[in-house]
Amino acid sequence: MFGYPTGSRTLRHLVIDSTGLKVHDEDEWKVRKHGAGKRRTWRKLHVAVDTQSQEVVAVELTTNSVGDSEVLPGLLKQLDEQDDKGGLSL
Numbered sequence: 001m002f003g004y005p006t007g008s009r010t011l012r013h014l015v016i017d018s019t020g021l022k023v024h025d026e027d028e029w030k031v032r033k034h035g036a037g038k039r040r041t042w043r044k045l046h047v048a049v050d051t052q053s054q055e056v057v058a059v060e061l062t063t064n065s066v067g068d069s070e071v072l073p074g075l076l077k078q079l080d081e082q083d084d085k086g087g088l089s090l
Helices: 028-034 068-085
Strands: 002-005 011-023 041-050 056-063
Touching (some): 011 056, 011 068, 041 068, 056 068
Antiparallel strands (some): 002 011, 041 056
16 A cells, blocks of 8 residues: 555555456467467556545556556656546546
8 A cells, every 4th residue: 555645735545556468469269269379468557546435546558577666656647647637537
C-alpha cells in the first residue's frame, strides 16, 4: 500500500499491482490446431487502485519485463494530471 497526498492535502491510499496479458494474433488458431508455433507475446498491465473508493485511478501497459517499481513514477504522474483535470481518462 502506498500513501499519496491529493490536491486537497488529504492522503490517498493506493494499491499498485500488475497482471500479465497474452497478446493473440491472427495465427493463434494455427498454433492450437497444429501444435508448436512462434513464441507467444505477453504484456503487463499495471494498475493503481484507491483502497477507499476501490476505483482504478491509474493504469499503464508495458512489456512483460517491466516491474511495478519502474512504472510507479508514471502512475503517480497520472494522478497529478487527474487532480489538474478532475478525473481519470482512459
